[in-house]
Amino acid sequence: METIAARALAARKYARMTQKQAEAASGVKQSNISKIERGDTGRSMALLALARAYRVDPNWLDTGDGPAPWDVPQPRTARDNANEAPGTYRVTRTPPSGPSFRPGTPGTVPLIAWAQVASWNGAAQGTIQAERWLPCVAHHSPGNTYALRVRGDSMTAPSGHLKSYPAESIIFVDTQRTTPEDGERIIARLDAGNEVTFKVFKQEDGRRWLLPLNPKHEPIRTAFTVLGTIVGKWEDED
Incomplete structure (x- = not known):
């Protein structure tokens, strides 16, 4: 197809x-x-x-790559076989608490903790401590994209708004995209204090600032460094 x-x-x-x-x-x-x-x-x-x-x-x-739903699943080879081929898998409605896919499975990205963001080095795949690996169907830079759980309610939009990022929803961050357009969602590090934050990138007349979607929070107008741009979101149904 x-x-x-x-x-x-x-x-x-x-x-x-x-x-x-x-x-x-x-x-x-x-x-x-x-x-x-x-x-x-x-x-x-x-x-x-x-x-x-x-x-x-x-x-x-x-x-179109990979097994179609009507394909007959092929049995996996023994785990101690160094030439083991990738096994077939199916996606469940709600991801399990453990790893959903084997680390490094093509098309997946690691779900990391906020404490890892500032020192993220996608090239060092062997050093990644991930909660689990998740599929990312959005276009992204393989090996340089991670998933992150949203903290707090600063990016929870008022009722009726199309895009909102409630606490515990999962965002996908492409660290190769560090020159965002006005209005894109980004991960940034505040130059004063090195705090990492998730906000909307805004720029006008040479000025740059960070805007929360929740009007209860104030914009951030201090200097910051862009660490990556959001390319997608995963929010569990349950």
Whole structure:
């Protein structure tokens, strides 16, 4: 299947779901599911939610690579075989508390702690202490992207706003994208005190500042360094 639209439609049909049932299982609005199946929209984090709902390989749904949901799973070779091939996997609705994928699985990124952000070195894969590895269907820099749990409510938008990042939701951070556009969400380090924060990047007339989505919090107008740009979000249904 050559297109995301064709794969999304086939996956839903194989899961024996109507678009309304897929909305209930994934949290993706029926209108957006319809757009994806018609090919009226590009890649988005909605694909990850749909992959979880349909129990399909998110990489297959996004790119066509990997096992289709109707493929017969191949048995894994012995763990002590140095030439072990990657095993097939399926996505569950809610990720387990342990590692979801083997460390370094293609298409996945490590979920790290805030304490690791300031010293992040994506090239040093062997030193990464990750809570688990998660699939990231958004376009990102392999080996230089990580996932992070949101802390606090400064990026929780008022009710009715489309984009919001409540505490404990998971964001995907591409550390190669350090020159964000006005309005993009970023991870930044405040030059005074080295505090790491998640905010909206704002710039106008040569001025740069950090804006929270929650109006109860004040903008940050002190000097800062951009550590990465947010390329997607994962929010568990439960």
